[in-house]
Amino acid sequence: MKKKEEIIKETKDIYSLIDKEYFTSPTKCSDCNLCCTNKVKLVVSPLEIEIITEQIKDPSLLYNFKRFLNQEIPLCPFYNADLNGRCLIYSARPFICRIIRVFNFDSMSLKQCPRKDELIQISKLEAYSRLPFLAKFLLLKWEHLLATAKTPYQKLRALIGLGEEYLRLEQIEKASELFKQAQSIYPTHPAPAYFLGIVAQWQENWQEAVKWLKECIETGGESFYPEIHKHLGFAYLNLCDYELALSHFRKRVSIANDDPSAHLGLTIVYWMKAIEHCEKVLEIEPNNETANYLKGILC
Secondary structure (H helix, E strand, C coil): CCCHHHHHHHHHHHHHHHHHHHCCCCCCCCCCCHHHECCCCCCCCHHHHHHHHHHCCCHHHHHHHHHHHCCCCCECCCEEHHHCCEECCHHHCCHHHHHCCCEEECCCCCCCCCCCCCCEEECCCCHHHHCHHHHHHHHHHHHHHHHCCCCHHHHHHHHHHHHHHHHHCCCHHHHHHHHHHHHHHCCCCHHHHHHHHHHHHHCCCHHHHHHHHHHHHHCCCCCCCCCHHHHHHHHHHHCCCHHHHHHHHHHHHHHCCCCHHHHHHHHHHHHHHHHHHHHHHHHHCCCCHHHHHHHHHHC
């Protein structure tokens, strides 16, 4: 596990890299102050707060910054209108304040931004491949939470978050190791079992997937992860247990009727069962024209 000091240094290196690549002013982003107002909801991690705290010692400014993040006050306390919009924490400003000025992710809504047409458009699917520093920062954010965790639940949350990031990076073995650590720390929590089930699916270990996903449900995970029935449906489908697959796909559709993959799962199950029934007809009556015709279509 990385030490907190190492994590902070690596985060500052990412900050410097972004500023060198995309910014010219040492004190302000541009003439637009939209991101310094509560018109944009900023999410800032404890890692970023700690870096800001190194620079700002005034507790009232830090308190008002947290109020600003909760959208309780209209303007960031570090925005200085008297100094032509200068940011008082420019070198330590949060990660979001750096990328929102340059990129427009499809998950963001920046319709009010006067620079919106100049922003680099980034879809959620391509974000990691096009912006390697984004993945690095998100890993550091969770590593910081792990390094500063005081309770088993805080460690669990950090390990699960870090594991999820490695899943997104398709580093399955690292993700699995973290989820196993989480499971050993907090075996009664459903999250480790759920994600170990997802890892098993990635590895096409369907029996293992069923084992962990069922354990997740047994520890109360269905309310946290209602999509679990879809995953169980596909696991049973790959094990050729069509009745259990059908049961779980139906359960998922009853919870979320707009889940396309659950409907796709139902389609595949009904398709496979239709083939089975056609074959049964032909076993009883080999020359049945309709069954032969339908089997030809289905197969």
